Amino acid sequence: MKRPTISDIAEAAGVSIGAVSFALNDRPGVSAQTRERIRAIADELGWQPNAAARNLSAARAEAIGLVIARDAATLGVEPFYMQFIAGLETELSATGTALVLQVVGDHERAVEALRTLWAARRIDATILTDLWTDDVRVAAVDRLGLPGVLVGHPSVRPPGSNVPAVWSDDAAALTEAVGYLAGIGHRRIARVGGLVSLSHTRIRTAAFRAAARTHGLRAAEVIDTDYTWEAGAWATERLLTAADPPTAVMFDNDIMATAGLHVARKLGIDVPGRLSIVAGDDSQLCEMAYPALSALARDVHAYGAHAARVLLSGSGADYQDATPRLLLRDSIAPPPH
Amino acid sequence: MKRPTISDIAEAAGVSIGAVSFALNDRPGVSAQTRERIRAIADELGWQPNAAARNLSAARAEAIGLVIARDAATLGVEPFYMQFIAGLETELSATGTALVLQVVGDHERAVEALRTLWAARRIDATILTDLWTDDVRVAAVDRLGLPGVLVGHPSVRPPGSNVPAVWSDDAAALTEAVGYLAGIGHRRIARVGGLVSLSHTRIRTAAFRAAARTHGLRAAEVIDTDYTWEAGAWATERLLTAADPPTAVMFDNDIMATAGLHVARKLGIDVPGRLSIVAGDDSQLCEMAYPALSALARDVHAYGAHAARVLLSGSGADYQDATPRLLLRDSIAPPPH
């Protein structure tokens, strides 16, 4: 029950504390047989290094911080984070790095949390998600000297900063999707975007507009939202009840896409007969909807793993993840007429 | 940029290290003005006590561990954990306690993770969720002397153990729901349960059967599953295509309830006209379904907060949370005929 320390081992082995440390850390300076003897005793005693002591002398925490800045209520159904975290873990657990998680309400508190964790040496690095343009958190990690990785397009990185970014080419994904819809005949396509403060929202909107121009679409309206069910429903209703409504709508997340589906049903608009829908990520929500929603699919689990790998490698180099692909289910069809 | 230590403050204030420690920890032995001066300097320097150093001498980690034993794939849509974690955080952050999160595949690995975290003094306590009957993790925390709280019915606690439990009366909730359905005329009610290895699944099934007897139901079939969409769909299909099918089905989680809704639609069975559905928890998935699903509602966020509070209080006393209530939406109606 009492947890053994290195000196218990030293005593039992009849050697010095230093020798035990060297033996257990695979460093030269201890004979092979002494090393084995020490190892055996450590095993027998069930010894584990005291993280506090080790971190104190090494000045490392062997932990990384993930501070999620999100209203608790909306965190529930949003499938992104749990999968992302599970992905992180696959890499972290392999290196004995702990994940310290915190959920806060806004960026200001996120900065405060990161500052405290870092100042207290509870974390060695952090991962920043849901990046805004001119994100105060990026500025903060730069200022603090807190290592980190940005999960988002490298363009969010301010000049002078060299925090690596892990990203995927959302613009290409959107371009592909618009191209597909245009290819099967759609001429009026709308986009229900996420928070305009998020950098990837702007990137996607820009790509959407560019693709609309390329294909000479007759209409390419964009409505920005806050990602919630309510906003998705409201935006869809506005789109569908306008004169000359779109024949296809692309949503920035799955929750809003599902909301859009509901609104269409309420208005008696058949999906995909009269309206095609493209969802945002590709969570299980898409399969759960009826009809099952086509979506821009990406492997969030792998995304998390890659972010962790970039962080642990310390290379400082950006990493481009796979481009989301349009996954066809049952919510896309050629436009009516 | 450089993170200050207590001796930096001492130097800047022209006092000893001990005086700084006393001043910053609100202990007597320092004059009020010295205390203020020291505080001001600490603030200005952005000082935070080095967690490793403090934990080393205090032999505490100021952190609790949450090891989620769940297949990564199913973690995605399951809204429980994120909300639960957010609830935990509201209490933890108030006391400066960190949350160390780990995601593993099974109980064996969970025990291993807890053992390592505890042996390395990375955590002071843990929270155990999704409890099984004869859960190896409960035995492990007892054996290790690792403090914890069980999120589940006190009956999962083996004799001799005194780990506190935070629980809600699921049996009462199920009884209420069956009573309601029976009250509006249902005579054939089925239950699609969760993992039979989970203790609360058994508790609910027992309550379901007892209530069925009380109300003299003609049929009260129970099908156990693994909580997945596929299992929910399969179970529902089996139920609805049998001779003399149920007029109401109660699901143990929201994902399966949604799957059940799909199956009913596929079979051309109107909900709630010919089939009533009760979902398991009450996540946003219920509102997202069409028709919106009635559910046994509980406040998961508060549940998490209560678990944290019990853990931090150290009282060791069980805490009974609010009993889930039947929340009526659009998926319940009297049976046909």
Added chain:
DNA sequence: AAAGGGCGGTCGCTTCGTATA
């Protein structure tokens, strides 16, 4: 006599300089 504040040991581990075979 009491209040303010210095000193030094302590937690467990790492690491470096040095001594022994």
Added chain:
DNA sequence: ATATACGAAGCGACCGCCCTT
């Protein structure tokens, strides 16, 4: 000179003991 092992000095904060005014 080489391989092996010892002793001690930190890492940063805490805390009890003791000495000042």
